[in-house]
Amino acid sequence: MSLDHLPRHQGGADALARLLGQALLAGSWQPGEVFPRELDLCKHFEVSRNQVRNALASLTATGLIERTAGRGTRVCQISDWHLLDPLMSEWLAGLEAPDPKLVREIFAFRYSAEPVVASLAANAAVAADIAAIEQAFDGMRITASAQQAARHVEYDLAFHEAIYRASHNLVWRQMGHLLRPSIMALIQHSQHSVATLDDSLVRHGRVLAAIRAGQPQAAERAAREVLKRTAIDLGIVAEAADTLPSNER
């Protein structure tokens, strides 16, 4: 794959890293394939070798590419990508059409993890945590219309992130970054009718209530119900389906 179709860019090495990172996430290069050489990138984007090297260093840090002196740069296997790196989440969230396989994998993770997080939050949340969740929930309610989908999604994001934070665990908190790509993908599949939005709101409300009441098991169940709704909205499972996304043998 050549880089002819990539647009010129403006901004520093970060912008270049983002551009290349997103191209890799979008599948412009296959794993194992050789990546363009530094000097070619310099020429194509009309930037200094320094900027290219800085950008490539970011890509290396996220496990997208692997570089060896004399050999060149190759694209890593998907299983080696650092999906939990905040940079990666940001790039993924900014993609127009993220790889459905990736979205599905991330959602499958959320489906198994988030009930546990909600349960932890119900045990550990203090007043400030509950206030944060509540505020996000209020925002979701106010923006529950098709016209304000973008703002609604932001509040949705804040809601779930607040729950991760409320778990009061450093590791789970870091994982909140993963929410952005998963939730931003909702905008693409914007089959947000009034009915589904209302249903989604009710389910979110039950999670909030359970956490506020300090009921871990109820929070766990409620979180799972929220994710079932999200799975439908993401187009991962069909509307009527009662089955859940799970990893088959």
Added chain:
Amino acid sequence: MSLDHLPRHQGGADALARLLGQALLAGSWQPGEVFPRELDLCKHFEVSRNQVRNALASLTATGLIERTAGRGTRVCQISDWHLLDPLMSEWLAGLEAPDPKLVREIFAFRYSAEPVVASLAANAAVAADIAAIEQAFDGMRITASAQQAARHVEYDLAFHEAIYRASHNLVWRQMGHLLRPSIMALIQHSQHSVATLDDSLVRHGRVLAAIRAGQPQAAERAAREVLKRTAIDLGIVAEAADTLPSNER
């Protein structure tokens, strides 16, 4: 905090990043404090500015420090550290005496997450996955003596990592990196008597059996039992205690 007590080093920028990263993880600088300037680091370690900048770039990528032109370099809050970055795990695992708070946080995460992972593995594992878990388990059995603690811990690590891989989820798999610092800490608290080692082995065996049998709920329970044993061995809870480490309000 000055860097007078840091040893000279040998190796490239990676080694320097490791040295500085481990010093940060060990708490040599407080969050918010200013970090030494590039030129001071050059002088102290007798390396080029290039190497220093590369090392500092790694530290920036892991969220340990934050750099601003003209302002300088400051140490980030612990909550901003990218604990899920593989580099971070490696540094943390290599520490002689990692911060007990961090070890506890990571273990608390494992305690809530690993039962879920085991359950997923019981659903998703194929023959190769089970073989990998089995092989690690055999290794643990063979090295179950105080003399071979180091090798035993490696097999222990392989056992848990194989379960993460068996979940067949890209995100959970990435999280396997976290195991190393958590399990390596076991070497420090090496109160491995024959009895505890035997008990630990039995519990690990039950996880393997449940996954092989494809029984998610049994796997979940068994994984929790393994972690209760580990919590004792890590000195997180007392021997007789039946209570579990959890995040209090």
Added chain:
DNA sequence: GCTTGCTAAAATGTCAGACATTTAATAGGC
């Protein structure tokens, strides 16, 4: 006295060019 604005210093960021090192391919000798 307080604010405003200019100036200088100090830190990180960037550039350009030469050189070092590693890897792989290639040609040559036996």
Added chain:
DNA sequence: GCCTATTAAATGTCTGACATTTTAGCAAGC
């Protein structure tokens, strides 16, 4: 045919100069 030396090509490193950003200090003006 195999082994070795050479060459080419890629990434890695060093150096010095310069750019940019931020902060602090100082001075002028209201």
